[in-house]
Amino acid sequence: MTGKRTSLLLPNKNLTRRTALKGMGAAAGLMAAPGFVRYSQAQSSEPIRIGFQAHRTGIGAAYGRWYERVTTAAAQAINDAGGINGRPLEIVTEDDGTDPKRGAEVVEKFANQHKTDVVFGTLFSHVVVGSAPAAGELKMPYYVVSEGYHVASGSLNRYVFQPGITDVKAQVRAVGPWIAENVGKKITLVYPDYAFGHDHRDKFPERFEAAGGTVVGLVPIPPTETSFTRYFPQIPSDTEVIYHVMVGPGVLTFVKELGEFYGSSGPKLFGFIDSLEAVDINSPGLEFLDGSYFWEGMPRYLQPDASDAVKAYRAAVGIDDNGASVNDPKDVSTSAHMFGCWETLYIIKEAMEAAGYQGPADRAKLVEATEALTEFPEGPEHPQGLKVFSPMIHQSFGQQYISQVSGGKLNVVHTTSIEDGMYEPEADYTSMPL
Amino acid sequence: MAFGPYLFLATLEGLVMAAVLALTALGLSLVFGVMRVVNVAHGEFFMLGAVLAWAVATTVSGHPALGFLAALVVSPLIVGAVALVSERLVLRRVNYNPEATIVATIGILYILQQLALTFYGPEARPVVAPFDYRIRFPWFGYSAYKLSIVAASALVLAATWFLLARTRIGLVMRATQFDAETATAFGIPVDRVYAGVFAFGAMLAAVAAVLIVPIQQAHYLMGHDPLLLSFIVVIIGGLGSLRGTIVAALLIGLSDGIISVFFSPTLAKIIATMAVALVLVFRPQGLFGVAAR
Amino acid sequence: MNAFAAIDRRALALHLAVIAVLFVLQFVLPAYHHGIMARILVLAVFAMGYNLLFGYTGLLSLGHAMFFSAGLYGAGLSVYHLDWSVPAAFGAGLAGGLVLSAAVGFLALRTTGVAFLIVTMMFGQVAYLFTLYFTDWTRGEEGLTLPQAARVLGPLDLTDPTTRYFAALVLFTIALFVTLALVRAPFGRVLVAIRENEERTRMLGYDTFRNKLGATIASGVICAASGAAYVLLFGYFGSSFAAVQYSILPLLWVLVGGAATTLGPLLGTILMFYLVDLSNDLLNSRFPDWDVSYLGIVGVALVLLILFFPKGLLGSVRDRWVRWLP
Structure with a gap:
């Protein structure tokens, strides 16, 4: 305490x-x-x-x-x-x-x-x-x-x-094709039932489907929810990948219940790290995440090929190789x-x-x-x-990072290019009066 | 998943939710029933119970069950003490005036949130369940610990019923609830009864929190939802009715679980909330118990 | 009769003086406090609407965020999606508040006491969920902004600080005198009688349900006016305004300022805002090493306040010193 x-x-x-x-x-x-x-x-x-x-x-x-x-x-x-x-x-x-x-x-x-x-x-x-x-x-x-x-x-x-x-639209566009090619083609999206989740729902499919993927299920979760198991039956049985993005303190429950529901035989997982920011990936109950993939804005764990700039940045903000505070290994950063x-x-x-x-x-x-x-x-x-x-x-x-949970760490397995996430501008602020 | 198993799962989830609700509402029901004050800080006693459970469980080494059991003893005691202090220092001095109590307990709510934020931090942290077993149904798996909460809830409810209905303490409490003035005339120390009830109600909230924290997480803002739901359960059930509290928790838990099978999630929440509200509209005194005064 | 007239003259003078002070304030307040005061005046209207039902009629609602939101969304959506002008949008907000409060009142007033509290809270929750359910139109929790160009009233630019303050003051003045007139009128006396003893009021021949419904609608419309003004003056609306916190806040403002006093809601709103704001300043400047936020200071302040002013600031002042305070 x-x-x-x-x-x-x-x-x-x-x-x-x-x-x-x-x-x-x-x-x-x-x-x-x-x-x-x-x-x-x-x-x-x-x-x-x-x-x-x-x-x-x-x-x-x-x-x-x-x-x-x-x-x-x-x-x-x-x-x-x-x-x-x-x-x-x-x-x-x-x-x-x-x-x-x-x-x-x-x-x-x-x-x-x-x-x-x-x-x-x-x-x-x-x-x-x-x-x-x-x-x-x-x-x-x-x-x-x-x-x-x-x-x-x-x-x-x-x-x-x-x-x-980068913004959500660029992030989900960037990771879409990689998921289709490397994780699975049939995906079910689990997302919070409000604007942030709807952005994921609406912007993700375009490039994912262009790469041969299909969205087979949509599972919105109401924002006041603290337990998630009752929504899992809505995940179609032919789902190969569950895409999850949940913001809020309920995420540990979500992952744990997913593990209890599927055991070792479930679909693969691709998640956005947002909800696990400031949460230790080795927390009890998160064992089920082993082998699953995450989007990261910037890697939490120090990667073997990290540049000097990354090392200097990490030293300056005071995070250790595991992405936790150098003063308190339990104080995990919001690295992404x-x-x-x-x-x-x-x-x-x-x-x-x-x-x-x-x-x-x-x-x-x-x-x-x-x-x-x-x-x-x-x-x-x-x-x-x-x-x-x-x-x-x-x-x-x-660029976006895609990491896999293995050995209690998040290891970067793919870095998307900037072009992967780019889209045509849909507005023009510069024409507005100052 | 086929419809049958889906409904079964929803029922199971509803049952667990009902057990959790009954447990959290129990303490509020006592405080509200006996003292007739709206204790807005009740949810924060729940939060404090969960946060302390995390603190105790992480301090005790060895098998997770040891830490859990230690938390089950220590956390309610500390929370009860905190509640007792705030009752003596604040609530008693405003004479349990309903309106002043609302402001005072909002103040206590802020103070408790600040304490949690300062000493525990803003993160959500899990407590390991005392046992980890996955029941394998043919269609899906389910946490055995979650089901054990149903049993634990039943046990706590039975114990409370025994206390209220079969002991002298319960008799004194019921007398105070029925008519505080007459109780005073009969020599019941109403003032001390209030203090005891307030502390006991907070301890029940803490017990509920310790039981629940392995399936949710301790977080400094977690007191909010249980507070609102507890209020609903207490009023729907009818003031001072233990049986009503259980039935109301079942009604809300199961309707929430089962309606979610048929409608899109947010719509299901809307319908479930509306349905429960209408029960109260057409039966203002609650399902059981006398008209709320 | 003469005694009543005298009370009213004193009360009228006091209220006119308050308006005059608020009018003069805009010339002396520094820019930040000038802008904040405009927000406070609009929110004080919300608190006054709440006070009408809670303070005078004795009905404790925990769902008033839905009436505020009815005005907020009624005005905001009609500007955003339908390009309505400011007066039309304000009217839409008021209409939203009227319809919602009539419907909610009709159902919820079948209950009394704590059951009324719970039913209004649940209706409020339903309203909150609706703002999320229609995310395609409302952008849910993220909310929407109204462009500056749409926030004009004839030649007046509502985003200009001076105009905005004046608009807020006009709304506040209207709401204050409407409230004063209502509580001084026979209708208001019946409401107080209902609060004191509903059974006896009914036996005296008053239709208490109809009077309570009237109070709910008046309260709902005043709160909706506050919500509509808030979005038109400040340009943002989102789900957080419909959440239960915004039902608890007006209760807190009213209780802190003094329930069943006409000026208490304003005082409570000002006090609560500056408690938070000055706590932050105090912590930033004096105790930067303390891991404490405004929560702790405001919590302690509320507890102390209620120990010394159990009926809220003006309520206790009226009890102890100024008996004629309306």
Whole structure:
């Protein structure tokens, strides 16, 4: 029960994340006091302020913790290397409670009280969509790390970007053909019965079927469910592969019940790691996953062929070879998504330097500068791999990892190409007014 | 899968759900029945029970059953103590005023969630079941532990019935429930009865949580659903009716399980919820028991 | 009769003063608090609608998120899918609230006490599930946004902070005086009588069912007005607003501010918002090393508050000092 406090320690230095921000935060609190009229003349040495919308409480808290750690590590790395345009980076964190209403309020707080230069870091789709109108109205560049299809669909506004992580549509398109060729041709999709699950249901079949596969069953699971066995009979008996994506704490039950239902004779499994993020793959009850396949945004376990950039990134954010905190092997990271925070901060840096960003008056210039970016090469700034940015839909495309569970680890068995996931832009943000 | 086995599985699942529901609702039924206060934090006592079960089970080494049994003893005791403290420090001081109690227990709910978040963390963690056996039916396999919950639930319900109906403690509780003022006049220390009932109700929630945590997981937000479902079971069953609680749990568990065979899942949830609500609309006093006051 | 008139004059003066203060506030509040106050005013309307049924009529509902959502979705969907203008969409939201509250009231009012609480909670759950079931139209939990261009009222741009604050204040003022008029009218007196003793009220010859139905519908429509205004002013609607938390929140706001007081809902909404907001500020600036979130601080604050103000802020103030407070 105890010991959780230590897990908040910054991995490689004996300095807590919050201590690092203490002085800055105190100053921010003072300056932001109600009635305190302020002006922000961008001094060349004044820090660039990044508003970080964090899921500290609510259903996203397990992700939020790691998003915060990675963000702190990336900010420190950027500052150690001289900051942005010679100015240091300062992260201002606000808890959004993983709630869309609070999310919008937090964006207003960043813009009007903390006077941050940009807002960044949101994961859960409903918080992104709920906050987007506020960002658009306040003309606040808003860089999300969500993997939702909301940005790329064109339904948000010109100020919202997702450059540091790929979206669901690209992910499911990329893995489709590989599943058909390597795991099985007849697939049943098990997914949550709401928008995120429907994106999987609607976007997956196209390329999977083009590669000779057939979707033989659809099993939506209502969001309030805590037990899943009763839905398993809906899985057709000729199913060769069960494709599962479940978000939420119920996933362990799901896998366990699947194991009890099928025993050793069931269909093969292909899952999205989302629901097993922050969960040890060797947890009791997950034995059934042995041999099954997972999509990973970035490998959790250190792979034998890992680049130096990957190793440096892992050391900086403080995860060991198993993808758990170096301070607590039970504290498993959300490795498949959190790299997006690291990469997005570097993209903000690149765009700000390209725009010659001075202060909030240059936010429109920053948006245009971000839209002028096209490619983020693999390296220390982008350890997950090369990304190709589509300015029209404000969305990056990148490679996906497919891993197999064996020997209590996730081993990468295939890396998709960027082209596997790409699709024609379905919107054009650049034509919208700034 | 053929229709017959499918229905069988749905029934089995409904039965397990009913057992779980009856178990979680039992503590709430007592608190609600005797004290007539809406304890919004009841679900958090359940959560605390599960989180403590994880803590105890991971501390005890050796066979999983040892850790589980230790949790079954330790977790309810701690939860009961926490409940007793909050009852003495807060609920008693607002005189069990129904409205003040709602705000006070929402406050306690926040505090307990914060404690879990700070000391346990935001992750979902499993507790190993005391035994791991898979029953092989011809069409599918099923967890023996899940079925054993049905038996455990029956056992706890029987014990509670015995306590309420056959012991002096039960008599005092029933007298307080029936009319607190008259009970005071007859020399029953109502104040202490309330404290005891509140702690005992929380302990029952913790016992339920320990039994359930091997098939679900401990998570700091897990108290939410059991709270709502428990309320429903308690009211449908009729206040203060143990028999009603069991019947209501069976009704909700089985209807939820079986309706899901015929309709798309979310629609099935809508229909099941609507059906249960309409039972209450047309029988406001619940299935058994007297009209809710 | 003179005594009544005097009470009313004092009460009227107080309410006018509150509106005047809220009007002046927009010129002095810093930008952030100005924007937040607009949100609070809209949500306070939700709390006032809730208060009408809970505080004055004594009916504890845990399903009011469905009335708020009826307005939210009624207005939001008609703008999003049908390109309706703001006034038409607002009307659609109100109509949604009217129909839903009439239907729910007709069924749920067959029950009383805790059974009413549970039935409304379950109807609320059904409404929440419907927002997910129709994900093809609503985008379920993810929700939808309304483009800025659609959120205009004639020449007025509702996304402009000044206009938005003014719109929220107008809605709040209307709701406040409607509530005040309702609770001061014979109808309101009957509701209070029902709360105090329904049996006796019935014996006096009042049709209590019809009066309670009237209260439910009035409450539902006011809550729907809040929901419709929320989506039109702030541009987002999603399932989370229909979840049970948004049924518990108005109850909490009302209880904290003072049930059965006309101004309590506003006070409670303001207090709860700033408890969360300032807790975060306090933790960020003073206790950055503590692994604590606003949950712990708000929890302790609520417990302390209820120990010292068991009837909510204004309820306790009325009991102790200002007896004439409406």
